[in-house]
Amino acid sequence: MSASDQTSFDRGVSFKNASLPPMGTAVVLRYSSALSYSAAFPESGSETRQEFRCPSRLAESLDDFRYEWRAIHSKSPLASFESSPMPEPSCRSVAIIGLGLLGGSVALSIRRRWPSVRLTACARSPETRALALDRAIVDEVFDRPEAAANGCDLAVIATPVNRIASLAQELAGQFPELTLTDVGSTKGGLVRELAGTTAAKQFVPAHPIAGSEKSGAEHARADLFDDKPIVITPSGEELPQHITAVTEFWRATGGRIVTMPAEQHDATLALTSHLPHLLSSLAARQITREMLALVGTGWLDTTRVAAGDADLWTAIVSENRDAILSAIEQSRSDLDTLQTIVDQGDDTALRTWLDAAKQIRQSAQT
Amino acid sequence: MSASDQTSFDRGVSFKNASLPPMGTAVVLRYSSALSYSAAFPESGSETRQEFRCPSRLAESLDDFRYEWRAIHSKSPLASFESSPMPEPSCRSVAIIGLGLLGGSVALSIRRRWPSVRLTACARSPETRALALDRAIVDEVFDRPEAAANGCDLAVIATPVNRIASLAQELAGQFPELTLTDVGSTKGGLVRELAGTTAAKQFVPAHPIAGSEKSGAEHARADLFDDKPIVITPSGEELPQHITAVTEFWRATGGRIVTMPAEQHDATLALTSHLPHLLSSLAARQITREMLALVGTGWLDTTRVAAGDADLWTAIVSENRDAILSAIEQSRSDLDTLQTIVDQGDDTALRTWLDAAKQIRQSAQT
Structure with a gap:
């Protein structure tokens, strides 16, 4: 991006170049500190970059945008406004099979980066199909996966994990050119189930590590994957063009690609996601409704995902x-250690036990 | 508050009465939806009330305030601005013994509601004493508890729990008129230790259920206790005037008072706070540094308090x-149940197990 491309907000007035970037180019908005925006704008953050396409997301609400930004700018000297060429999409049409929080967010994030790509979806419920069209999450919706995938370059299977393998086989059987990927939280079983099948050539397993305790397409967000890890776990059977297409596709959602074997993914996620979820549920289960009046932010944060x-x-x-049984066994053994420490009143050992947790948690914040 | 006292923002221009409330009155700002403010303003929330005193917190930044509010107001029709008489303080001078996150936040919240009250503090470290004066958290600081409490009506012991009982006895011995309270997370041991002493007449145990994984006066906030439960656990030995003074004092911090026996408090908090903290630490301890690249918001939320x-x-x-050993035993038994369910692949039982957690967690959100 050259300096001459740069379009900055001037303090309290308007853009430095007194004009918007050309329609159809991407705009990058950088900002710092906690700010407010209209709904189209990213959440507050430090030095975050967010891309919009002109005019679909920015220019339509430009009056609001200029208005808010004027007020905010005096507190935020880092605010700037840049334009850059939009990256070329690596596919022309994408089908989303299953329109929940993840499927909907995949659609919105691709729409944001690759607005020219045609998006179709398959959703089982009429309400979800109506919502998807009302909110323009996709261009067309169907009640059958084959109808959504027909004529598409790439399909994302965003159903619960136990339906991914059979859907991948059905779609690969009907559409031999189709690139397939998914959003499933576990990968080993899927890779084993597809091993040696036709689908294994077309299907590149993926797991975007992003979510919410809220489910459903109504909570979908275009920025759900921004800077989130997206783990790709190739089986080794995939044709190279499918790996390339899937990698470019997931990068376009805003995530950062991490590649590893499926078994390593599953063992890691058992400890980084599945066990924490179960411990969060465990903490929630120990209290009665009467005790809810005394919960503080500690309980609320620790148990947030238990509402999933x-x-x-x-x-x-x-x-x-x-992998989850191993994780439970590992944590049970550590809970036994804790119980012994507390029972014996060994404050030195307790401090060491707590401090090891503090160290690892603080490492994640930096 | 009468209608004539009301001073509202008019859409995009200024206050309805075109003037500020009189200097020295309290200002109540009500707002809804996510907004941005200058640093003096509360965090975003729904229908939250926040009080400021004119002019110390509001009028000094009034230009900014009007500026931001104008921009925001069109999105927030509930925004309004009211003035009301400031409630009379029930004491003239308060000593804070121990200036950490809680002690500092007690000072700031009392300053906000009762700006005429003189605030002193005792802090062991010279850095904290300097910070307290630099930021005007209190009016005067000392390195000894007696020096801070001397001449005060009320003292709040805001040290770690294991030092509260001896400090209460020292201060009660020297200042027979002094009302004493604390912020300790556990109450039974304290009540037992003080039973039958002179201090038990003056000391009204309290536990504000508010905090953060951040510690230190530098993170103190005037709104830390707003709408948070503040549990008062009288032993039965307290003189009535001390119970009244402590109740009014804690109400002035913005919290809501809950009264219960110390033993009930401790058993409840073991399950609503202490066990969740330990399970949060347990979840953090299970992963290695290499796995941090794959943690998502679930792990980050579940383990947040482990950074404490x-x-x-x-x-x-x-x-x-x-009480914590009982809570650990209860949770260990439930973890055994979970392990059996997962081991046997009993999906129906697992769904029921998870759903019970979801139900209790969702009850807390409403």
Whole structure:
């Protein structure tokens, strides 16, 4: 991006160049400190970059934008406004199979970066299909996966994990050119199930590590994957063009790509995601409704994910049972250690036990 | 508050009455939805009330305030601005013994509601004493508790829990008129230790359920206690005037008062706060540094409190050992149940197990 491309907000007045970037180019908005925006704008953050396409997301609300930004700018000297060429999409049409929080967010994030790509979706419920069209999450919706995938370059299977393998085989059987990927939280079982099938050539397993305790397309967000890890776990059977297409696709959602074997992914996620979820549920289960009046932010944060969808998590645990059992066993052994320490009143050992947790947690914040 | 007292922002221009409330009155700012403010303003929330005193917190930054509010107001029709008489303080001078996150926040919240009250503090470190004066958290600081409490009506002991009882006895011995309270997370041991002493007449145990994984006066906030439960656990030995003074004092911090016996408090807090903290630490301890690249918001939320001060939590566990051991035993038994369910692949039982957690967690959100 050259300096001459730069369009900055002038303090309290308007853009430095007194004009918007050309329609159809991407705009990058950088800002620092906690600010407020209209709904189209990113959440507050430090030095975050957010891209919009002119005019679909920015120019339509430009009056609001200029208005808010004027007020905010005096507190935020780092605010700037840049334009850059939009990256070329690596596919022309994408089907989203399953329109929940993740499927909807995939659609919105791709729409943001690659607005020319045609988006179709398959959703089982008429309400979700209506919502998807009302909010323009996708261009067209269907009630059958094959109808959504027909004529598409790439399909993302965003259903619960226990339905991914059979859908991948059905779609690969019907569409031999289709690139396939998914959003499933567990990968080993899927890779084993597809091993040696036609689908294994077309299907590149992926797991975007992003989510919310809220489910459903109504909570979908274009920025859900921004700077989040997206783990790709190739089986080794995939044709190279599918790996390239899937990698470019996930990068366009805003995530950062991490590649590792499926088994390593599952063992890691059992400890970084599945066990924490179960411990969060465990903490929530110990209290009665009467005690809710005394919970503080500690309990609320620790148990937040326990409000997640029970069906979804049942499927995740079922798919990654062995790794989760190992994680439970490991944590149970550590809980035994803690119990002994507390029972013996060994404050030195307790401080060491707590401090090890503090060290690892603080490392994640930096 | 009569209608004529009301001073509202008019859409995008100025206050309805075109003037500020009289200097020295309290100002109540009500707002809804996520907004941005200057640093003096509360965090975003829904229908939150926040009081400021004119002109110290509001009028000094009035230009900014009007500026931001204008921009924001069109999105927030509930924004309004009211003035009301400031409530009379029930004491003239307050000593804060121990200036950490809680002690500092007590000072700031009392300053906000009762600006005429003289505030003194005792802090062991010269850095904290300098900070307290630099930021005007209190009016005067000392390195000894007696020096801070001398001449005060009320003292708040805001040290780690294991030092509260001896400090209460020292201060009660020297100042027979002094009302005493504390911020300790455990209450039973304290009540037992003070039973039958002179201090038990003056000391009204309290536990504001508010905090952060951040410690130190530098993170103190005037709104830390707003709408948070403040548990008062009288032993039965207190003189009535001290109970009245402590209740009014804590109400002035913005919290809501809950009264219960110390033993009930400790058993409840073991389950609503101490066990969740330990489970949060447990979750953090299971992963290696290499795995940090794959943690998502679930792990980050679940383990947030594990970043808390290890010394502080060692003292809390030590003070509430019996109730915490019961809580650990209860959770261990539930973890055994979970392990059996996962091992047997009993998806129906797992869904029920997860759903019970979801139900209790969702009850807390409403």
